[in-house]
Amino acid sequence: MAHAAAAQEKLFALREQIARLEGRSLPAMAAAKMENFAARSGGEEKLSFDIAALDDALSGGLPLDCITEIRSGSFSDAGAATGFSLSLVGLMKARKAATGPMLWIADGFTAGEMGIPYAGGIRQFGIDSRTIFHASPRRLEDALWLAEGALESKAFIATILEVHANPKSFGLAESRRLSLRAKAAGRPLFLLRHAGKEEASSASVRLLVEPAPALERPLPDGSMLGGSIGHPVFNITLEKSRNPAPLSFRLEWNLHDRQFHLARDRGKSSFHKLPAHLGASLSVSADRQDRAKALGDVVAFERAS
Amino acid sequence: MRLVAIDEVARTRSLKRGQGLAEARAMYPDIDVFDEDERADFALLEAIADWCDRYTPLVALDGKDGLFLDITGCTHLFGGEDAMLRDILARLFQMGFDVRGSISSTPGLSSAISRFGHGGVIAREGMASALGALPVHALRLDEKTVASLLKLGLKRVANLMSMPRAPLARRFGAQLLMRLDQALGTNEEAISPRRPVAPLSAERRLGEPIQTEEDILGMTAEIASSLKLRLENRGAGGKVFELVLFRVDGRVFRISAGASRPLRDPKRISGLFSERLNAIHDDLDAGFGFELLRLNVLQHDVFDALQADFSGEEGRETSLADFIDRVSARFGAGCLQVYQHQQSHIPERAEIFLPAIAELERQPQCSENLQFLPRADRPLRLLRSPEPVEAFAALVPDGPPQQFRWRHVMHIVTRAEGPERISPEWWIDDENAKERDYFRLESELGRLFWVFRLGRYGDDPPPTWRIHGVFA
Structure with a gap:
């Protein structure tokens, strides 16, 4: 009898452990038991996008105590991927009223290929550049050490770890380790993978980011300024989440409100043409004859188009 | 050629320092002669001097x-x-x-x-x-x-x-x-010591030499705790520490580690050295062990004592300082950096990196003068240096290109904003440096580039186009 009870207990513990590994909510009894040794204080924190469809797909929002992978298909999309990961931090700051520094762990190869994050642009993105710590480790092992140390110290509200492609030395075991650290610390780790393929990892959410044409700049009267380039727009595909079907969204990040909107299609109404006056015109040739006069009379016809 | 040094046997045979080599050879054809290696001699003397530090x-x-x-x-x-x-x-x-x-x-x-x-x-x-x-x-x-x-x-x-x-x-x-x-002694003569004397230092002489890293760190913590009282008496905390390890056979290792905030806590001091030892693992050859350990405080600063609260939780401030110290000890001060805005319009000069370990103390006080920040859009990633692009069918004289080729890929421009003119800084650049006209260009696929034209049409040589960064 006692033997059966012990086995039952063991089974229960294992089931509980599996549930915790998978990040699922535990049964009520198990949850009550968890209270005793739960290190986390605030329960599961989620970052809501305020976009119903997206939040539903993420069952409430982006979990903030685990790895979120942000992937771009090629290096040319590095700008969009960088922008999206920074906008997540910006959203966190705006939504959770979280203050504190963030850590950017740069990848040397990406820095050489697509440059380094620029403070001027980051500031305009809605994040105070003075709160950003920029680490430039030489090797991937060092970068992993830095990420782990940063999560462990709980000093940063968010950590962005940049890698390129799918390095061998950052496999399932390493990502599992980081994921556990993030879970224990209750801090998010954004894994920014440039020019990488889909790969099995411990990230609870993986997003593919692609750039999309920006909307035009809004004018005070609600119309759009034709030919202008407004807030950044991202094409987001949920590649890995609780939701089985891969979903795509087109999100616009509003730099001023620090908020995501669903980007509408561009209206056709906005007129698009080159500026009427192109600045200084070419100087008239001084020492040669004037250009040939057009033949015939010039009649003021209606414009064809 | 002359003899600069001789051994005992030579001395008994009445050879002298400063004697000509030919003369010595004439006296004793069988002597062994080596060229003088001044650098090696100096290194040896320095090593002995290091040893004498004990x-x-x-x-x-x-x-x-x-x-x-x-x-x-x-x-x-x-x-x-x-x-x-x-x-x-x-x-x-x-x-x-x-x-x-x-x-x-x-x-x-x-x-x-x-x-x-x-x-x-x-x-x-x-x-x-x-x-x-x-x-x-x-x-x-x-x-x-x-x-x-x-x-x-x-x-x-x-x-x-x-x-x-x-x-x-x-x-x-x-x-x-x-x-x-x-x-x-009627006239004072000062000697010039090789190293400045540390304001504070403590040491341990060991009967039994220690070899392992744990022993060294444990001993460091112990020495640091004996320093703690002296730091407290001064109201100071150490900012730069040096651990001097005297090996049994006379070799001396010096390991220094810095802290972003003044430190007193023995555990954190030994923690600094734990990262340092990790970093220099291969260079530190324990051999038969170390018999003398000394901890020097090379720099100290005023220590702001904090009242501990009842919760016993370490604040974020201390954990951040601790993290910075550990990273700097392990990878060097240049690894972890913070941004600093400079008053310059040239994008690559406007934002520079400074080591976090030096800036952490200063950061809260300095408030950036925001009126110098540029109003126009700046890219999210700035290339290390502007890269040349081939621009086609640009609107003359100051319009954007309609397409451009960068890294062998053709980008067709659908929209453009600009130009934003940035003039060269003649006090740094050449007087003849060309001005840049920056454009934001959106390609068909929605990628946003920051491209500029260097120079003006009509000049000789004609203007060139460069890409300087990408937007989100």
């Missing part, structure tokens, strides 16, 4: 083959002057060096006795007689003066001491009397 922090070099140790106030730690001298000479002898030494009140006399006398400790009253018995070479004079002294029959220092000073000064210059006075 006796006093004030160690200075004396020429190519001597060391000065200022042992003022140190002798009682080693059982008196006699015992100390014997200890130094015996230990160096066991390492295989033939060393002579003496202790006296002046560096000049010690040097003279060691090189030309019989060594030992010279009492204050015996200084004149000890110096008098030595040849005039002992006074550290230049060769010309020594030669002319010898020519006049002034062979011993005693001969000089008994002569009137004024004629000596007239005949041989001020240097002779200065050296004489320095040796006798």
